[in-house]
Amino acid sequence: MTNEASRRRLRRLMALSLVGVVFTVAVILVGVFTRLVDAGLGCPDWPGCYGRLVVPDETRALAHTPEAPLETFQAWVEMVHRYVASALGLLVIALVVLGAPLRRRPDYPWGVSLALLAVILVQGAFGAFTVTLKLWPQVVTLHLLGGLSVMLLFLWLHLRLRRFAGGRLTPGGVAPPRRPLTPLWGLAMLLLVAQIALGGWVSSNYAGIACQGFPTCNGQWWPAMDWSEGFHLTQSVGPNYLHGQLHADARTAIQMGHRLGALVLGLSLLLLAMRHWHEARLRPWLGALAGLYVVQLGLGIANVLLWLPLWLALLHTAGAVALVIAMAMAVWAWREAEGVSALQQSTKKEWVHV
Known part of the structure; x- marks a missing residue:
């Protein structure tokens, strides 16, 4: 070819x-x-x-x-x-x-x-x-x-x-090294995946409006909840999960778990931004993560207060997708930074040699 x-x-x-x-x-x-x-x-x-x-x-x-x-x-x-x-x-x-x-x-x-x-x-x-x-x-x-x-x-x-x-290869014909992920990056990525999984669990169990009101749930800061039933992952299949099968306290536990997950995720993204804000390559994506998180939080609250209208629920999903993309781009920028630096150093050495 x-x-x-x-x-x-x-x-x-x-x-x-x-x-x-x-x-x-x-x-x-x-x-x-x-x-x-x-x-x-x-x-x-x-x-x-x-x-x-x-x-x-x-x-x-x-x-x-x-x-x-x-x-x-x-x-x-x-x-x-x-x-x-x-x-x-x-x-x-x-x-x-x-x-x-x-x-x-x-x-x-x-x-x-x-x-x-x-x-x-x-x-x-x-x-x-x-x-x-x-x-x-x-x-x-x-x-x-x-x-x-x-x-x-x-x-x-x-x-x-x-x-x-x-064609960003070193003179030896191999890709330059990439910066490994730190534990903080790994934690933020894990929490994002967990929060999206929680969101899917809320949706698939029809627990989106299990809590009325925000920041309280059904008028209480810590309402009656059935955590074991809400997160029982080995229940039998069927006969039909349309509109869900869990009782109210189990759905409340799922909704509260999603809210707590959002809080923990927000803290991890804040720590990530504070730790790496000085890096110019990362700043746009860290800013995007922070901004999208705030928007997503607002959409989640609005879904509860407005009783889960269709268009708003779709926007909430779109916000989750945007967060995933922003995280992926931030990870890419982090890993590529060392590769670009190594390639530049290698090119300089080649010019000195010539």
């Missing part, structure tokens, strides 16, 4: 990976919309809908699954989600096929491409389990985390492709 052909291929890969980031965000939000309008079981089977690839009429649906009457709107919402998710899978396959001729080049992110393919396949399986296990909260929460993982892998692939296109 000529250099010009490689450059064209690389430009296509970078464009497709960036499209993948945007497309994945759209798929996540469509999935959240599907759950919020109670369309998660709009089609009782998978991958079709009442045995067909498009939503059938009521007569055919009744003949296929008599115990699940057709709700046309919910069924179409569910099928649109499946269509866009399938298109995302095709995009991943296209990236892997297009990048295969470059896989042996130094620093080409072939491993990231394969990881993306593996995760999208697992994500498809979780999409099926969401239906077949009747919205089991564990599966719904993992499905959300899987969607965010796909988005992150698209983003990481795009950043790695840009670095590869820039």
